[in-house]
Amino acid sequence: xxxxxISTTESAWFQWxxxxxxxxxxHHVSREPGSDRFWQHRYDWRDMHxxxxxxxxxxxxxxxxxxxxxxxLRLEAAARLAEQAPEFESFELSVLxxxxxxxxxxxxxxxxTLEIDGRCFRTVVFKRFRKEGSSRNYTxxxxxxxxxxxxxxxxxxDGKPITLTLDTWDSPATDLPARTGCGSDQAAGxxxx
Numbered sequence: 001x002x003x004x005x006i007s008t009t010e011s012a013w014f015q016w017x018x019x020x021x022x023x024x025x026x027h028h029v030s031r032e033p034g035s036d037r038f039w040q041h042r043y044d045w046r047d048m049h050x051x052x053x054x055x056x057x058x059x060x061x062x063x064x065x066x067x068x069x070x071x072x073l074r075l076e077a078a079a080r081l082a083e084q085a086p087e088f089e090s091f092e093l094s095v096l097x098x099x100x101x102x103x104x105x106x107x108x109x110x111x112x113t114l115e116i117d118g119r120c121f122r123t124v125v126f127k128r129f130r131k132e133g134s135s136r137n138y139t140x141x142x143x144x145x146x147x148x149x150x151x152x153x154x155x156x157x158d159g160k161p162i163t164l165t166l167d168t169w170d171s172p173a174t175d176l177p178a179r180t181g182c183g184s185d186q187a188a189g190x191x192x193x
Contacts, residue, residue: 006032012071021076026069039098054098067094067101074150077106081148088124105129114141116165118179121151145177
């Protein structure tokens with residue numbers, strides 16, 4: 001994402017196992033005028049630590065089973081929602097941030113029907129809570145028809161709302177819903193944007 005000389009890039013390599021997401025590498029770069037930050041983790045699951053490089057130096061972080069990074073968190077959340085459906089509950093995940101593992105909460109707040117580009121999506125809404133004041137706290141709308149992947153993510157950075165909405169989908173297993181709108185859902189009083 002790039003806006004007014006400010007950009008953030010994230011990438012992750014992972015392996016999908018029968019038990020969920022197994023992160024292999026994670027890379028994060030944040031650029032803004034006068035302040036560039038980065039961190040990169042290489043996971044060593046055999047010896048249970050990371051090889052970590054940041055703008056502050058290099059070090060290792062001890063791993064625990066089930067740890068994800070901020071990007072694979074979204075995949076792990078989708079997998080958990082698929083297991084929970086149709087009865088959703090809040091849960092915690094261990095997330096490897098820049099220099100430590102944090103317990104982060106994924107709190108269920110309800111369901112909403114969203115209309116995006118003429119397509120109707122039934123979603124379950126969760127709030128990711130990292131810590132008070134974090135720009136990486138966000139609200140995510142996970143679409144049932146897309147295997148519970150996030151359809152929209154909204155967060156604030158310095159009090160300014162930023163909304164990311166899926167605009168491209170390429171999957172051999174799942175197609176986007178037809179462009180029929182959510183007319184009957186609007187009449188029933190469900191949230192439609």
